[in-house]
Amino acid sequence: MRLGQAHGVGHAGGGVADAPGAGPPPGSNADARQHPWPDSRKPGSGQHSWQGAAPSDAVDTLLESDMAHAFTEGSNADMTSTDTQKNTVYYIAKQCSQPCSPEEFAILLARHFVHTYPKVSKAKVWVEQAPWKRATLGGQLHKHGFSMSGSEVRTCAVSATAEGRTTVTAGAQGLRLLKTTQSGYEGFLHDRFTLLPDTRERIMASCVTASWRYTAPAAYDAAFAAARGALLEAFLGPPACGVYSPSVQHTLFQMGRLLLERVPQADSVFLNMPNLHFLPCSPVTAKFEDDVYVATSEPHGSIEATVTRGEVQPHCKL
Ligand SMILES: O=c1[nH]c(=O)c2[nH]c(=O)[nH]c2[nH]1
Incomplete structure (x- = not known):
């Protein structure tokens, strides 16, 4: 009650x-x-x-x-x-x-x-x-x-x-991430309701909500830093070359997986990732060359999933 x-x-x-x-x-x-x-x-x-x-x-x-x-x-x-x-x-x-x-x-x-x-x-x-x-x-x-x-x-x-019995989950809200390239979305189902073209070049941006469950006490500040670092690293890729993302879905999975690798006390990671749109923009006298984008508040999709270690039950909001 x-x-x-x-x-x-x-x-x-x-x-x-x-x-x-x-x-x-x-x-x-x-x-x-x-x-x-x-x-x-x-x-x-x-x-x-x-x-x-x-x-x-x-x-x-x-x-x-x-x-x-x-x-x-x-x-x-x-x-x-x-x-x-x-x-x-x-x-x-x-x-x-x-x-x-x-x-x-x-x-x-x-x-x-x-x-x-x-x-x-x-x-x-x-x-x-x-x-x-x-x-x-x-x-x-x-x-x-x-x-x-x-x-x-x-x-x-x-x-x-x-x-x-004590259960501890930790997380982050409003974690804004963006990369200007190394992102695409192609090969998805196209029918008469589909307007979106395939692309191998787009901005990927999100405002991540993450929460992960601990199975054992941890040094929580250090674990948080490691978890946050893993989320950033998997989203962005190595500093010099980045990593190509074929979809928000795949990137989400990589983020959850790396977090579990870096934080051994965690066994379940929930991630919600809105796919925030930046639209290609062609100025009147020039053509678009993957350079000028417009940030929009257009309706957008949100991808979410829980990545778990092995067969453990995914956690949900306490
Ligand atoms: O990475 C993406 N995943 C989707 O499910 C989706 N849907 C969409 O319109 N664009 C995208 N991009």
């Missing part, structure tokens, strides 16, 4: 040394997707660099609980209110003496809810980290100044159950 959703902002750092629920969950070895919390991976152990970290995150929480009576009887007994949920986000943030990844923050928060409230059987937490970067002035990193450009958001979704 979906009880409610609270929004909170800002874990200005992260890393909780002694937050309630920070200890290892009971029975945490029973399933490969559970996340035991070995002592060496406790946040606050000083292994995270604060450089480049984000000064504000958006947090959503959702509790599944034994609260049917609230809906059917109008009784709010034992209900963890959304106000409490919101304040708990701030409380956990306040505990953070050291920076930590969004995933670690979300794990602490989700486990806090299921450990604290007996009626709550599952807690889900989503974190969106805006692309704040520490400002550089005169080649020097600013001590406490940040700037933000672009719209790419780092995301994570964590669910924790009262039985001690």
Whole structure:
């Protein structure tokens, strides 16, 4: 049952040394997707660099609980209110003496809810980290100044159950990628509804939404960097020569495959890739020579798929 959703902002750092629920969950070895919390991976152990970290995150929480009576009887007994949920986000943030990844923050928060409230059987937490970067002035990193450009958001979704099962997915939204050549689309079915000509030369552009599931705890910041790097590398190809893409579909598969190769703790990668169009443009007195394109907001297709390791079940949104 979906009880409610609270929004909170800002874990200005992260890393909780002694937050309630920070200890290892009971029975945490029973399933490969559970996340035991070995002592060496406790946040606050000083292994995270604060450089480049984000000064504000958006947090959503959702509790599944034994609260049917609230809906059917109008009784709010034992209900963890959304106000409490919101304040708990701030409380956990306040505990953070050291920076930590969004995933670690979300794990602490989700486990806090299921450990604290007996009626709550599952807690889900989503974190969106805006692309704040520490400002550089005169080649020097600013001590406490940040700037933000672009719209790419780092995301994570964590669910924790009262039985001690934790699921972690991470991802990115609004990852804008474009290459000016080495892309084509040909050999597809043509019938009377088809206007698109075959081409071996076009711009390929997308605004990628990606999410991948972890099967084991990871160094989440490093894993995120590796995952993001893999997505870029497979989309763009080597810097000097690129790689030819016969379709968004094929590129998507290469991106998912490389991510699984580079992030051994991930077993399932969901990718949504709108095929953003740039149309060839012939100026009045000159012919088109793969040079001038017009960015359009025309309707476009969106390709999506989940690439998994072996026969594992693809993940879906938590
Ligand atoms: O790479 C592409 N995949 C498609 O499915 C598609 N459909 C379309 O009109 N253009 C493209 N391009």
